[in-house]
Amino acid sequence: VIAFGIVSRPGEPRRVGLRDGDVIADLAPLGPDFVAQSLNLLLARGQTAWAEAAGRGRELLDRGDHVLPLAEVSPHLPFEVADYVDFYSSREHATNMGRLFGRPELLPPSWLHLPIGYHGRAGTIVPSGTPVVRPRGQTREQGAGRPELGPTRRLDIELELGFVVGAPSRQGEPVPLEAAREHVFGVVLVNDWSARDLQAWEYQPLGPFLGKSFATSVSAWVVPLPELEPFRVPLPPQEPEPLPYLRGEPWAYDLALEVELNGDVVSRTSARHLYWSVEQQIAHLTVNGASLRTGDLLASGTISGPDPASRGSLIELTWNGAEPLTLSDGTTRTFLEDGDEAVLRAPELGLEVRGRIEPAPK
Amino acid sequence: VIAFGIVSRPGEPRRVGLRDGDVIADLAPLGPDFVAQSLNLLLARGQTAWAEAAGRGRELLDRGDHVLPLAEVSPHLPFEVADYVDFYSSREHATNMGRLFGRPELLPPSWLHLPIGYHGRAGTIVPSGTPVVRPRGQTREQGAGRPELGPTRRLDIELELGFVVGAPSRQGEPVPLEAAREHVFGVVLVNDWSARDLQAWEYQPLGPFLGKSFATSVSAWVVPLPELEPFRVPLPPQEPEPLPYLRGEPWAYDLALEVELNGDVVSRTSARHLYWSVEQQIAHLTVNGASLRTGDLLASGTISGPDPASRGSLIELTWNGAEPLTLSDGTTRTFLEDGDEAVLRAPELGLEVRGRIEPAPK
Numbered sequence: 001v002i003a004f005g006i007v008s009r010p011g012e013p014r015r016v017g018l019r020d021g022d023v024i025a026d027l028a029p030l031g032p033d034f035v036a037q038s039l040n041l042l043l044a045r046g047q048t049a050w051a052e053a054a055g056r057g058r059e060l061l062d063r064g065d066h067v068l069p070l071a072e073v074s075p076h077l078p079f080e081v082a083d084y085v086d087f088y089s090s091r092e093h094a095t096n097m098g099r100l101f102g103r104p105e106l107l108p109p110s111w112l113h114l115p116i117g118y119h120g121r122a123g124t125i126v127p128s129g130t131p132v133v134r135p136r137g138q139t140r141e142q143g144a145g146r147p148e149l150g151p152t153r154r155l156d157i158e159l160e161l162g163f164v165v166g167a168p169s170r171q172g173e174p175v176p177l178e179a180a181r182e183h184v185f186g187v188v189l190v191n192d193w194s195a196r197d198l199q200a201w202e203y204q205p206l207g208p209f210l211g212k213s214f215a216t217s218v219s220a221w222v223v224p225l226p227e228l229e230p231f232r233v234p235l236p237p238q239e240p241e242p243l244p245y246l247r248g249e250p251w252a253y254d255l256a257l258e259v260e261l262n263g264d265v266v267s268r269t270s271a272r273h274l275y276w277s278v279e280q281q282i283a284h285l286t287v288n289g290a291s292l293r294t295g296d297l298l299a300s301g302t303i304s305g306p307d308p309a310s311r312g313s314l315i316e317l318t319w320n321g322a323e324p325l326t327l328s329d330g331t332t333r334t335f336l337e338d339g340d341e342a343v344l345r346a347p348e349l350g351l352e353v354r355g356r357i358e359p360a361p362k
Numbered sequence: 363v364i365a366f367g368i369v370s371r372p373g374e375p376r377r378v379g380l381r382d383g384d385v386i387a388d389l390a391p392l393g394p395d396f397v398a399q400s401l402n403l404l405l406a407r408g409q410t411a412w413a414e415a416a417g418r419g420r421e422l423l424d425r426g427d428h429v430l431p432l433a434e435v436s437p438h439l440p441f442e443v444a445d446y447v448d449f450y451s452s453r454e455h456a457t458n459m460g461r462l463f464g465r466p467e468l469l470p471p472s473w474l475h476l477p478i479g480y481h482g483r484a485g486t487i488v489p490s491g492t493p494v495v496r497p498r499g500q501t502r503e504q505g506a507g508r509p510e511l512g513p514t515r516r517l518d519i520e521l522e523l524g525f526v527v528g529a530p531s532r533q534g535e536p537v538p539l540e541a542a543r544e545h546v547f548g549v550v551l552v553n554d555w556s557a558r559d560l561q562a563w564e565y566q567p568l569g570p571f572l573g574k575s576f577a578t579s580v581s582a583w584v585v586p587l588p589e590l591e592p593f594r595v596p597l598p599p600q601e602p603e604p605l606p607y608l609r610g611e612p613w614a615y616d617l618a619l620e621v622e623l624n625g626d627v628v629s630r631t632s633a634r635h636l637y638w639s640v641e642q643q644i645a646h647l648t649v650n651g652a653s654l655r656t657g658d659l660l661a662s663g664t665i666s667g668p669d670p671a672s673r674g675s676l677i678e679l680t681w682n683g684a685e686p687l688t689l690s691d692g693t694t695r696t697f698l699e700d701g702d703e704a705v706l707r708a709p710e711l712g713l714e715v716r717g718r719i720e721p722a723p724k
Binding site for chain 2: 082083086088108109110113114116117118119120121122123124126133135136137138140146147148149171172173174195198201202203204205206207208209210213214215240243244245284285287288289290291292293296361
């Protein structure tokens with residue numbers, strides 16, 4: 001599996017690299033678009049250019065020409081994020097959230113009819129390895145009259161897959177489901193860090209804001225979409241049948257995903273558990289005429305499977321703190337503590353997204 | 363009152379213009395940053411550079427040097443939008459929405475404690491004058507089992523003021539209330555077009571998405587913040603007193619605002635009715651460590667006053683369609699019809715944002 005990224009060596013400008021395992025090809029010989037701060041110039045050029053760049057990069061890798069050990073380069077944020085949309089496309093995750101918060105209907109009213117999503121903060125997306133400072137914010141204890149300001153006590157991870165938009169679309173022209181894939185450059189792994197207590201206090205009626213906006217981590221590498229072909233499997237059945245604009249090839253990806261906390265794997269799941277496909281997400285996002293831009297990030301929402309050990313967030317894995325996890329060092333966790341390191345992995349794609357929690361500022 | 367924008371004449375590159383009434387000074391003589399697709403290079407340079415550009419632009423205007431009639435240039439989107447945050451800072455508006463939807467508590471639980479906001483779609487922000495295509499989307503009639511796809515039947519305006527961030531801040535470092543103004547370049551007028559039926563069906567639990575994302579219009583001109591000084595008035599009293607990080611100089615702006623529909627003024631209000639100040643919005647937005655970026659747009663949310671004729675949206679002005687407006691041509695309106703033109707104005711600032719509704723695509 002190959003992947004594109006932005007890399008540099010000390011004293012040299014950033015450039016596009018094509019990774020294959022432990023080595024990367026420096027794609028600077030492909031032209032001036034490949035000596036760049038981000039992949040966006042390549043992303044904007046569309047499918048034919050992406051395939052050509054991958055092909056020429058593979059030739060360099062095969063020939064050992066302009067090839068470097070991965071360990072010798074520093075990776076950077078791979079693309080400049082335009083709009084960041086976070087979906088809510090795992091049925092098990094949405095159902096768990098309904099159960100945890102005692103909602104009479106486990107799924108929101110429109111959940112089975114459309115891929116629910118919202119816009120996140122694009123400006124605080126950081127590459128794997130960036131430390132995450134515990135956010136402060138307003139919370140209100142149950143039963144307390146007044147809120148207080150302080151560090152979150154319920155800092156969580158969210159294991160997500162993210163699709164990166166390459167070719168833009170025009171405002172006012174919906175992208176039909178059949179054409180959606182043409183716009184997708186590739187896939188990253190996403191940790192949508194969440195402060196559950198901030199979110200609970202602020203989210204009515206306009207959705208998450210400070211509970212999510214402090215940081216979102218993405219893998220430093222973007223796997224081009226054609227590399228996912230071997231992992232295609234049918235989507236879970238969709239009942240009720242969605243409206244015609246959301247009907248089409250029902251593909252998911254059987255990609256193994258795991259969550260590691262301080263060296264212990266605490267969850268193993270698969271992207272096949274997603275209910276809505278990226279094609280459906282794009283057809284929905286644009287049906288009102290909204291355009292896609294180069295660099296849009298479409299994240300899946302937390303991916304959870306049916307098995308309790310396949311849940312993609314601590315709030316689910318510990319059932320809102322009621323069932324702490326025991327780590328191999330004998331300590332227990334409900335939510336993240338300062339110094340904890342979370343690593344999300346998609347081993348088959350060679351993707352990881354890593355982040356260590358730093359204490360809140362005084 | 364002066365204002366910055368991006369203008370062009372046929373066959374010439376876009377450049378920064380400084381407007382004063384019916385004339386503009388072409389700021390290209392100020393340097394290469396002033397021949398640009400957007401104001402962002404200037405925005406990033408900070409307060410001193412903004413004051414210098416305004417001063418040198420005024421000199422050109424005074425001398426009649428590089429000055430053109432406004433009518434001879436085409437204005438463009440004035441800045442490249444980084445993140446678009448839409449607040450909900452008018453108490454009258456939030457209360458009206460609570461009443462209209464029969465909520466037991468008129469204001470959401472956290473409303474009086476923090477400036478509620480959410481992220482909108484930055485990629486579909488368009489300049490004044492851009493036609494707005496009636497969006498299609500999923501809606502579900504009350505009592506109906508299944509949703510349907512079709513053009514919105516409840517297309518609305520939202521009259522808002524928007525602050526444009528110039529100087530960025532660093533991730534992990536909250537901007538204290540006292541320093542917030544240093545980051546604000548200026549103000550635009552915003553029409554946050556809304557499809558109420560799409561929004562009602564989709565918004566639980568993550569907030570508005572397709573109901574807002576099809577288009578947001580901004581004025582072509584950005585009035586620099588110092589120009590607002592003469593309009594400063596005390597904010598309405600804040601009870602309960604907010605937490606310390608939100609306490610400070612409690613300024614609002616007594617700026618007249620109006621909504622014109624097909625040539626009839628249907629609402630007159632003032633920005634003084636906002637409950638939360640832009641300084642409070644910035645202190646809140648960054649208290650969790652989220653950064654500001656050059657080009658962030660912070661919109662106020664719909665501005666409504668206490669008088670029914672001072673409401674900033676049709677859903678309020680017509681009380682959810684129960685009390686249609688009668689226009690001077692004898693027709694009535696609940697929500698927008700195809701061909702309707704809405705114009706929002708801040709006459710004292712010379713700002714307007716205009717848009718005509720085009721029919722939904724077949």
